[in-house]
Amino acid sequence: MAKLNSLVKSKVCPKCGFDMHQNEGAFECEICSTPLISKEFLVKKVSDIKGDLPGKKDNDAAPKKIFHSFIWIKLQRLLLEYNGNKIYLPLIGLVVLLTSATVFTTSIIANNSSRIDKSKEIDISGLANYGGDSTFAPLVAEGLNKYVESKYPNLKLRYTKPVNNDFSSANGIEMLLNGELSFAYSARPLSDEEYRNAQIRGFKLKQIAIAVDGISVFSNFWTPTSKLNFEQVEQIFSGKIDNWNQIDPRFESMPIVPIAVNNENYGNLNLKESSTTIKLPTHTDVIQRVINTRGGISLASSSLVQNQRSLKVYSLANDNTSNYINLFSNKKLNIAAIKEGSYPLTRRLFVVYREDGSNDQITGETIANLLTSSEGQEIINNSNYVPIY
Known part of the structure; x- marks a missing residue:
């Protein structure tokens, strides 16, 4: 207990060197290098961001699969590269990546839908x-x-x-x-x-x-x-x-x-x-x-x-x-x-x-x-x- 108090008073984790008072919103342990965010937590955040685009039909499945695969590869790299206080830059990159990829995927689907609509035969009637x-x-x-x-x-x-x-x-x-x-x-x-x-x-x-x-x-x-x-x-x-x-x-x-x-x-x-x-x-x-x-x-x-x-x-x-x-x-x-x-x-x-x-x-x-x-x-x-x- 005395050892723990000593570590807290020193404000620096002897294992990872993280200063616990420099960033109160840290995503890892303030005493050691153990991550406070699990793989499951990150996957859930990815799912929340990418979501399912509303109002789309089965013909949108292909671009979604490409999107999912692309994001998961980047997520795996993030988890492998995770160490101590270097997590923040990859997290920022992930957010930017998710936003860009979502816009890109939405654009693909919209363009596909537009092409499909234009190819349909117009039914006109009346006088x-x-x-x-x-x-x-x-x-x-x-x-x-x-x-x-x-x-x-x-x-x-x-x-x-x-x-x-x-x-x-x-x-x-x-x-x-x-x-x-x-x-x-x-x-x-x-x-x-x-x-x-x-x-x-x-x-x-x-x-x-x-x-x-x-x-x-x-x-x-x-x-x-x-x-x-x-x-x-x-x-x-x-x-x-x-x-x-x-x-x-x-x-x-x-x-x-x-x-x-x-x-x-x-x-x-x-x-x-x-x-x-x-x-x-x-x-x-x-x-x-x-x-x-x-x-x-x-x-x-x-x-x-x-x-x-x-x-x-x-x-x-x-x-x-x-x-x-x-x-x-x-x-x-x-x-x-x-x-x-x-x-x-x-x-x-x-x-x-x-x-x-x-x-x-x-x-x-x-x-x-x-x-x-x-x-x-x-x-x-x-x-x-x-x-x-």
Whole structure:
């Protein structure tokens, strides 16, 4: 007893040299080097820290096993290296190690779950209204809607006719902004103003390019030529050229009658329409007017005029050159000329939808995904558009 009191008064354990009053929260004996924390205690602390991540299923077992093995190896090293007052640094390292490994494991599991969720087939249903530019009518005629509904039997696509008879991209996007459509087809990119209008309403607009369209310049067979360059087309629709003999003095005098669809976008053509341009609501109306008007000329998607035997489609040359390129070759769309850019008049086509967390957004995303898939691009190709994927 006297010996023990002597040791206590000396404050230093003769076996391990630990000063008992320097650290009252010691994890080992204050008199000797005997550990005060057992292996079982440390294992319990490890278990408390790592725990079982809630809400996870069996597919999380693999990363957990890796985690457990990794921690136990480190714990065994800690116990082997344990001696006296050197325990504190390993304990701090263990806490840091456990925290880091837990975050790492959680990240692995979250990423795995994310990949699993994205790979699941989305089940969409209900009635989806669509509209926009009438340029896309050939897609429906080629069976796009039937293809979509075969993939999603509980989904019904319904075309929504604009009450103002404006079948342009601009009006379709306006209807989309107002919640009248689930998604819209557009023959031009979204404008800055349309993006701003969406933000004002508390959501965003998303556009997905699905195809390239070759724009045809066409007339009836009364006109004296079948070739024009890019500059001449711009001057015809701006009113600078208003008679066919201005194209070539050898032609007889015949007034040029430009005809166009209301608010239509014609791709990279800087179209400043003159006051003499006749405006009509649909491409069908325009085609019929051109067929029946001496000197009439207009523009439309290649998909709308390819099979029109009463129309003459012009070969076009870039700028003011005479390197004329046919839009059709052997009655088929000249895809190579459009892809390489030698045919000068093209535009990209888009699916547009709202990013507002609604079922309409899911429908719009699904339509865009289908149209950019290999099957969707085949439908686009069969509709006389140029696939881009």
